[in-house]
Amino acid sequence: MLTGGLVISRQIFRDLPRRGRQSSGSLNPKIAPASIAVLGFLVAFTGSWIPSFWNDEIATISAADRSPAELWTLLQSVDAVHGAYYFFMHLWTSVFGTSEVALRVPSAMAAGLACGGTVLIGRRVGSNAIGIAAGLVLAVLPRMVWAGTEARQYAVSALIAVCLTLLLVRAWESNRVLDWVLYGACASLGVFVFMFFALAIVAHAVAALVLRRRVLATLLTSGIAAAVVLPFLLAAMKQTAQVAWIQDRSLIQNLTVAAVKQYFYGDDRPTGNLPPQWVLAVVVVLAITQLALIAVGVAYAARSADLRTLAVVCLSGVVIPMGGLLVISVLAQPVYVARYLTFTAPAFALLVGLGLERLRQLDKLRQRRIRLLPITAAVVIGASLVPQATLKSFINEPGDTERHIAAIIAAESGHPASVVYQRPEQRDAALAYPEAFADVRDLSLDSTPAASGTLWGTNVPVSRQQLVGRGQVWFVGAGGDDHADLSVFAAAGCKEGERRLSERLLLVSYKCP
Numbered sequence: 001m002l003t004g005g006l007v008i009s010r011q012i013f014r015d016l017p018r019r020g021r022q023s024s025g026s027l028n029p030k031i032a033p034a035s036i037a038v039l040g041f042l043v044a045f046t047g048s049w050i051p052s053f054w055n056d057e058i059a060t061i062s063a064a065d066r067s068p069a070e071l072w073t074l075l076q077s078v079d080a081v082h083g084a085y086y087f088f089m090h091l092w093t094s095v096f097g098t099s100e101v102a103l104r105v106p107s108a109m110a111a112g113l114a115c116g117g118t119v120l121i122g123r124r125v126g127s128n129a130i131g132i133a134a135g136l137v138l139a140v141l142p143r144m145v146w147a148g149t150e151a152r153q154y155a156v157s158a159l160i161a162v163c164l165t166l167l168l169v170r171a172w173e174s175n176r177v178l179d180w181v182l183y184g185a186c187a188s189l190g191v192f193v194f195m196f197f198a199l200a201i202v203a204h205a206v207a208a209l210v211l212r213r214r215v216l217a218t219l220l221t222s223g224i225a226a227a228v229v230l231p232f233l234l235a236a237m238k239q240t241a242q243v244a245w246i247q248d249r250s251l252i253q254n255l256t257v258a259a260v261k262q263y264f265y266g267d268d269r270p271t272g273n274l275p276p277q278w279v280l281a282v283v284v285v286l287a288i289t290q291l292a293l294i295a296v297g298v299a300y301a302a303r304s305a306d307l308r309t310l311a312v313v314c315l316s317g318v319v320i321p322m323g324g325l326l327v328i329s330v331l332a333q334p335v336y337v338a339r340y341l342t343f344t345a346p347a348f349a350l351l352v353g354l355g356l357e358r359l360r361q362l363d364k365l366r367q368r369r370i371r372l373l374p375i376t377a378a379v380v381i382g383a384s385l386v387p388q389a390t391l392k393s394f395i396n397e398p399g400d401t402e403r404h405i406a407a408i409i410a411a412e413s414g415h416p417a418s419v420v421y422q423r424p425e426q427r428d429a430a431l432a433y434p435e436a437f438a439d440v441r442d443l444s445l446d447s448t449p450a451a452s453g454t455l456w457g458t459n460v461p462v463s464r465q466q467l468v469g470r471g472q473v474w475f476v477g478a479g480g481d482d483h484a485d486l487s488v489f490a491a492a493g494c495k496e497g498e499r500r501l502s503e504r505l506l507l508v509s510y511k512c513p
Helices: 003-013 034-044 055-064 068-077 080-096 100-127 128-141 144-146 153-173 177-193 193-209 215-237 252-264 276-300 305-331 338-365 371-385 404-410 424-432 487-491
Strands: 417-421 441-443 445-447 473-477 494-500 505-512
Touching: 034 128, 034 144, 055 068, 055 080, 055 100, 068 445, 080 100, 080 177, 100 144, 100 153, 100 305, 100 338, 128 144, 128 338, 128 371, 144 153, 144 252, 144 338, 144 371, 144 487, 144 505, 153 193, 153 215, 153 276, 153 338, 177 193, 177 215, 177 338, 177 404, 193 215, 193 305, 215 441, 252 305, 252 338, 276 305, 276 338, 276 371, 305 338, 338 371, 371 445, 404 424, 404 505, 417 424, 424 441, 473 494
Parallel strands: 417 441, 417 473
Antiparallel strands: 473 505, 494 505
């Protein structure tokens, strides 16, 4: 994949069309959006079946695998912010099931469509060359690729951001009521899909003020959209417990995390399994290269009236949401998580594309023997592909994934077999891979997720009497330094077998005669 990506990038970037024209041998402007959409889908989809489900994706499974009435009950107490996505996935999984591929395909499709739409934005407010470059950058951008391989709504939020920007530009140009209605509807949809999408609407309002483009109409439409989504936002904001896990960091610490994970790496599945140092070194190269390209592109746009709209809209689309989330995290409550701002990735890619177009022009003007564009493009594409080796678990896959735990229990369980969970959320492996637990009785289960209106169900303490005569009993608890109270097993005369401890998980096998 890496070698192929480098060859493709050199060819396409070398042949990028001149502004407003199609040069010989270039990617046909008519098919460019569709071609890059397919490429974006394939990059995200390839290998998406390899990584195990992780906590957030299993929350999607838990929510989607219940009736609409049960799902509505769940959303009254938790995860209202994900409600629209859960209802969609309820319909999707009822047809296609809950395998890794089935659950992740919608995200890969959304990622591909976002790439194709980014080409259209670049073409509309810049040039065909900028659009193609930005679409290619987005197709391999680690943040976008992560979103395209995750059964959550973040890739969808990026697609909606692309649609919203296209509708904004159209409304600015036409000022027709219908276009403003469509813009407002898309803005409301984006917030219903993910509440922090509201920051994208704020970014557009700021861009309108800076550019002095249809300011009153933009603010009025944004205000109406805000009124529509306000009840939803108020309901979602009451569920503060669902973001209590987010680490309370200083502004400097958050900026440090953002500098790596926001665009250039993606995310780690929460297993404490850090990527190899050589991968991080490539991430640094990618970050420096893309930030330098943005600086070149913005400086270029500052001297070109034709590109001012593109630069202002995209800078606002990146800076305002990121700044807003960071300010909220420092002053109110920790909410900054890199994947929450996935909807800013298309704007970021357009800024990088602007820089690449400037390099193409400089190469042409100065007739260099060594051209900057192909070299820089190869670095961007190649360095973007490297983090996928860990994001998609081609290498460095942790040993305590939910799939691995499920496989151990399925392979090593005797008959009869039971399991005890220290906490309800540790039931996630059973929710993700139920076939592995088909013959394993959950002794700690008080109420199922659907019956309790929770994601993981509720627990009840397990007594000594319940353990006596159970045969093999698995204990699943927290790893690291969290020492679980296992005295009830000793009191029941259970004999401890193999103990597996990781930073995230403790798995102990007992024989209870």
